[in-house]
Amino acid sequence: MLNYKQLYYFWHVARIGSITRAAERLHLTPQTISGQLAELERSLDTELFRRIGRRLELTPAGKTALSHAEEIFQIGNELEQSLRSGAASGARSFLVGVADAVPKSIAYQLLAPALHLPEPMRLVCHEDKLERLFAELAIHKLDLVIADRPLPPELGIKGYNHALGRCTMAFYGVPELAARYRPDFPHSLDQAPILLPADKASAHGLLLRWFTEQQIHPQVVGKFDDSALMKAFGKAGVGVFPAPSILKEEIRTEHGAELIGYARDVVVRYYAISIERRLTHPAVVAVSRTARQLLFIEADNALASNDPSIRQ
Structure with a gap:
């Protein structure tokens, strides 16, 4: 009969591609994992892995086993x-x-x-x-x-x-900043204080590309992993900030910030x-x-x- 604990260990190793990393995730020793995999292969009378350099690669039988393990x-x-x-x-x-x-x-x-x-x-x-x-x-x-x-x-x-779905990005600011940067938008943002999403956010790269295309060089005064924290700094008037256009009314009522303009080509999905x-x-x-x-x-x-x- 199939040993499901051994199959569970196999499933982790197959997905990660490393006995050592799987052992760390499962809080076991690599020796324990290796022994259990060997037992599983013996019970199934087939090889599930082959070693390619330092990495384990699934055999055709191993790929079949992984597909069934996923479902199980x-x-x-x-x-x-x-x-x-x-x-x-x-x-x-x-x-x-x-x-x-x-x-x-x-x-x-x-x-x-x-x-x-x-x-x-x-x-x-x-x-x-x-x-x-x-x-x-x-x-x-x-x-x-x-x-x-x-x-x-x-x-x-x-x-x-x-x-x-998708959503166009827009720029917002407290009334003083909105009044200052709304005329001649988007070129008015050149040298303007800007708050941005952190590097790993998809909007970050899209916004930087848009700035380059528009020949705009803003002063980036802050980057934020958390969009709510970025809006809090925007509410305090630290800088202009981007957010999805569908949040226009929410940003106005909850953060006291007004729409400055839309970045038509910056679309977040x-x-x-x-x-x-x-x-x-x-x-x-x-x-x-x-x-x-x-x-x-x-x-x-x-x-x-x-x-x-x-x-x-």
Whole structure:
């Protein structure tokens, strides 16, 4: 009979490509992992790995085993979550990771449909760096990751990117800064104090490219991993800051900042990243459907309107 503990160790090593790193993640010694893999290969009477330099590579049999292991542990995770939470409350858990670069209000709008399904759903939301969220997704501790960039293929994580929509970026500032930089936008931003998302946010590179194309050289006075923290500094008048155009009213009412202008060519895309190629989790399906139908229509309409603040 198949030893599922050995299969679990194999699954980790196959995904990571290293016995040492898998042992660190599982809090075991490399010798323990190696011994268990050898036992698994003996019981199956087939070789699952071949060593290429310092890296392990799956054999054809190993690739088949990994495919089945993925399905086995996904089902096991669903069973565990169902028994732990559903039995007590009748609610199914929806485990979501949100990248810290994704604005909180956008995350709310994306996830809110999951709370209004016929089947009771308990939302468990975790915010973190994308790399850590992807690692949690890889070991089935998350059902979904909401991100501003797709899953990088070089991470070697089996996951699928589901596009939720896109949104044009705009620049905002407290009334004094808005009055100063709105005329002749975007060229008025040359040498202006600017707050930016941190380097790893997808908007960061897009904005830098846009500045170059517009021949603008702003004074970057701060970079922020957390979009909420950037808006807090913007509210204090430290500098002009970018944010998705669909947040225009929220930024005005909650942060006292006014729209300066739209960066027409800076478009941020949002993704739902799952381990499912075909979405089946009812909450994930609801998130995807609502985002495509509702959330990003406002941004497109804004650019198509006669809003006098639109310059670029």
